[in-house]
Amino acid sequence: MSENAKKRWGRGAPVHPTDANIVSTWRRLMTDGGTLPLSDALKSLNQDLGTNYRHDRITAWEQALGGRKPNVQVYEYMLSVVIPLLLEQWKRGEINEGDIVAAVALPRTDSEVAGE
Numbered sequence: 001m002s003e004n005a006k007k008r009w010g011r012g013a014p015v016h017p018t019d020a021n022i023v024s025t026w027r028r029l030m031t032d033g034g035t036l037p038l039s040d041a042l043k044s045l046n047q048d049l050g051t052n053y054r055h056d057r058i059t060a061w062e063q064a065l066g067g068r069k070p071n072v073q074v075y076e077y078m079l080s081v082v083i084p085l086l087l088e089q090w091k092r093g094e095i096n097e098g099d100i101v102a103a104v105a106l107p108r109t110d111s112e113v114a115g116e
Contacts (some may be wrong), residue, residue, distance in 0.1 A: 020102040023062040023070060026078040029085050049077055064107040079104060 028034075030041035038055055046052055051074075060068045070078065086103055089095045095103075 019108055020099075020105065021062065021107040022075060022078050022082065022104050023058060023107055025082050025086070025103040027058065027062065029082055045074070045077060049073055062107055064109040067109050069106050075106065 027038065027041070030036070030044075031038055038058065042053060042055065042058065053074075057068075060066065061070045061074075069075075082104065086095065086100050090097070090100060
C-alpha cells in the first residue's frame with residue numbers, strides 16, 4: 001500500500017449529493033466536516049447496530065445510488081445522533097428550521113429529484 005493510500009484510509013471519497021439528507025448530515029457531523037476519518041463513525045454505527053457497513057454503503061445511501069437508502073434501523077440511529085447536534089446549531093442561530101428538515105430527510109434518487 002502506498003504512503004498516500006495509508007494517509008487517506010478511513011476518510012472515504014468526497015461525496016456531493018444533490019440535496020441535503022440524513023446520511024450526508026451524519027457524515028458531515030461525525031467527521032467534523034471531513035477532518036476526522038469516516039472509519040471512526042462507521043465503527044460506532046456498526047458496533048451500536050451490530051452491522052458491518054463499509055464506506056461504499058454510506059456513499060451509496062448518501063447519493064441514493066441504485067435507489068439505495070438506509071433501512072429504518074440505520075435511519076433512526078442517524079436521527080438519534082444528529083438531531084441533538086442540529087438543535088445545538090439551531091439554538092446558536094447557525095441554522096434554521098428548514099435546514100433541520102432538509103438535513104434529516106432520506107436521500108432522494110435522481111428520478112425523485114427530477115420529479116418522475
